[in-house]
Amino acid sequence: MEILIYGAVTSAIYAMLAVGFTLIFGVARVLNLAHGSFYALGAYGTYVLTSVVGLPLWLAALLAIAGVALFGVVVEKVLIRPLRSSQLGVLMITLAVSLVVEQTLFLVFGSEYRNVPAFVETKVSLGGVDVAGQRLLTLAVAGVAIGALYLFIQKTRLGSAILAISQDAEAAKYMGIPSDRIFSLVMAISASLAALAGILAGPFLSVQPSMHLLPIVKAFAIVVVGGLGSIPGSILAAFMLGYAETFVGYQFSTSWTEIVSVLATLLMLIFRPAGIFGKRSAF
Amino acid sequence: MKRLCLALTNWSHALLALPLVLAAFAAGAQEKPIKIGVPTAVQLQVGRDTLTAIKMAVDEINKKGGLLGRKLEYVTADETENPETGISAIKKLVSDEKVDVLIGGYTSGVTLAQLPHIASSKTIYLGVGAASPSITAKVKNDYDNYKYIFRVGPINAAHQARALVDYISHFVIGELGYKKIAIVGENAKWVQDLVPVLSKGAKEVGADIRLTELFDTQTSDFSPLLAKVKSSGAQYMIVVLSHGSSDVFAKQWHDAQVPVPYGGIDVKSMDGDFFNRIGGKSISEVAANFAVRAPLTKKTIPFFDSFKKASPNYPVYTAFFAYDAVFLYADAVKRAGSFDTEKVIKEIEKTRLEGIVGEISFDEFHDVQTGPGKANLIFVQWQEKGERAVLYPKELRTGNFILPPWMRK
Numbered sequence: 001m002e003i004l005i006y007g008a009v010t011s012a013i014y015a016m017l018a019v020g021f022t023l024i025f026g027v028a029r030v031l032n033l034a035h036g037s038f039y040a041l042g043a044y045g046t047y048v049l050t051s052v053v054g055l056p057l058w059l060a061a062l063l064a065i066a067g068v069a070l071f072g073v074v075v076e077k078v079l080i081r082p083l084r085s086s087q088l089g090v091l092m093i094t095l096a097v098s099l100v101v102e103q104t105l106f107l108v109f110g111s112e113y114r115n116v117p118a119f120v121e122t123k124v125s126l127g128g129v130d131v132a133g134q135r136l137l138t139l140a141v142a143g144v145a146i147g148a149l150y151l152f153i154q155k156t157r158l159g160s161a162i163l164a165i166s167q168d169a170e171a172a173k174y175m176g177i178p179s180d181r182i183f184s185l186v187m188a189i190s191a192s193l194a195a196l197a198g199i200l201a202g203p204f205l206s207v208q209p210s211m212h213l214l215p216i217v218k219a220f221a222i223v224v225v226g227g228l229g230s231i232p233g234s235i236l237a238a239f240m241l242g243y244a245e246t247f248v249g250y251q252f253s254t255s256w257t258e259i260v261s262v263l264a265t266l267l268m269l270i271f272r273p274a275g276i277f278g279k280r281s282a283f
Numbered sequence: 284m285k286r287l288c289l290a291l292t293n294w295s296h297a298l299l300a301l302p303l304v305l306a307a308f309a310a311g312a313q314e315k316p317i318k319i320g321v322p323t324a325v326q327l328q329v330g331r332d333t334l335t336a337i338k339m340a341v342d343e344i345n346k347k348g349g350l351l352g353r354k355l356e357y358v359t360a361d362e363t364e365n366p367e368t369g370i371s372a373i374k375k376l377v378s379d380e381k382v383d384v385l386i387g388g389y390t391s392g393v394t395l396a397q398l399p400h401i402a403s404s405k406t407i408y409l410g411v412g413a414a415s416p417s418i419t420a421k422v423k424n425d426y427d428n429y430k431y432i433f434r435v436g437p438i439n440a441a442h443q444a445r446a447l448v449d450y451i452s453h454f455v456i457g458e459l460g461y462k463k464i465a466i467v468g469e470n471a472k473w474v475q476d477l478v479p480v481l482s483k484g485a486k487e488v489g490a491d492i493r494l495t496e497l498f499d500t501q502t503s504d505f506s507p508l509l510a511k512v513k514s515s516g517a518q519y520m521i522v523v524l525s526h527g528s529s530d531v532f533a534k535q536w537h538d539a540q541v542p543v544p545y546g547g548i549d550v551k552s553m554d555g556d557f558f559n560r561i562g563g564k565s566i567s568e569v570a571a572n573f574a575v576r577a578p579l580t581k582k583t584i585p586f587f588d589s590f591k592k593a594s595p596n597y598p599v600y601t602a603f604f605a606y607d608a609v610f611l612y613a614d615a616v617k618r619a620g621s622f623d624t625e626k627v628i629k630e631i632e633k634t635r636l637e638g639i640v641g642e643i644s645f646d647e648f649h650d651v652q653t654g655p656g657k658a659n660l661i662f663v664q665w666q667e668k669g670e671r672a673v674l675y676p677k678e679l680r681t682g683n684f685i686l687p688p689w690m691r692k
Binding site for chain 2: 002006010106110111112113114115117118121123129130131132133134135203204205206214246249250253254255257258
């Protein structure tokens, strides 16, 4: 029971991270190593707006998400777009962005841990398991956010445009789809999802300058397992990984959980480089 | 990928550690000033407090005319919590800055990696932060090479384990009546040194150890661990934490309202702002400390008060030991009548100096001694509004034990 609930929460956070990561790759072919920075900035943004500026939490969270989305769009427009023809160039520039963000956070806040307030402070008992309310909220919000994204892509005109580009960018261009604007939009969605994950997980995970490493490592592992560019694949893989880690933590030792994702990536690359739902090998 | 990221971050940390020559009192001195090299984790409060304390000590000594007619000054290098950066910090201080003495340190793994480089530079090193007994064991095993190494504080992990056993036996079992105990620690060098001594000792004083678990320092989700502690039936959880996980640990313990109070050695929880920076979620946690603002020696309260003027917070432990280390070095130089390294080492070995937490003297490992009147652990509980109450030892007690809010009837 504990594994069921805690595993679901971990998986939901991973899913939010991985979906955004895989979305921007699937659509714009951008392997965004700065994805973790969006997560970190979401958490730090909320921290600054609540603790320093003194805004109410919900407003701070919305502003932080909007700010991070804007930051994502700027990064995409100014830094990534000129280099997009080169995979390696994109990789390097996004890595640079993540390092700049990390060092800026170091300089401004120091390496101490910061506190992002929780939306819910109460404890909930589910089938004899005590769960912090914030974790259940995370699970619910993640479900809603990913569901909404799915509907958006499947049901709206903009969503169809995103799908079209991800299937064949060139053909989509000939059909008159403004691909650059779509890229910005996808970047904004991807960044907001990461920021949302940071804000929701901030109260119970760590908020410090190198916090961007965890999501990027997990997102990487998940999309390799699920298939780079495939949204259902990354959701499935997020749940597999989330549960596998929680299971190992309960049944064996917490000191073994971190190795699970690395091992999963390794095995997947050896036996099925395209991932579960991938159509072709990404690397 | 992670490795690449890490490598690049470390490299950029090294860049951050550009020389910061902070003391500029050399103007009036005839001879060139004595340079103290301070390798420490400047991003952390332990590091910043080390620097503040060294500045205080250096200013005091310079005001009284310096040391054997020479002024003191200090340079710092960021050693972070990473061994490779730690080695470059030492190299920078001994080769580029040519410092006369090194005072600093925090992470045992970093200090251990630095030791061969310190030894080959033949520079006296006064450690003020790292607790692994392996550090000073080198002195005993290979005196000629490692005689430069001293630990002014904190008391080593084995002594800390014994102090923790005393706390379990006299307070947790003796006063609270909790016999069923879980031990939880992070997988760091000094914890690996400490936990075996701790569980053996705790069993001897009658504790029923229900669970012993070490977790990886990268762990961010403690819910499996906390659930295990709860289901183990433990009445009290002893923790041994230092590198970063403390904040998350306290938050998750509080949010899941784990019905097991906890306490032990929690280095981040020694910070004066710990309670506030995690939103008060460490309430009822008992964290061992090396000093509080209490008359431990006649230096304790004056030091706490003047430190508070120089810094927004009360000092953490590295500050007491760094301040003492400067005076200890000055005292040894005065007695030796020279700056000659060999002679100064001989005098440091004979040191009997009243420090901030007690008398400082060294054993044959060049390790600071513990015991009555010397450095000891004090167990302090976080109470309402972030007040801190000393619970143990009994003779220093300033408040009564409280339970976590969700366990009160």
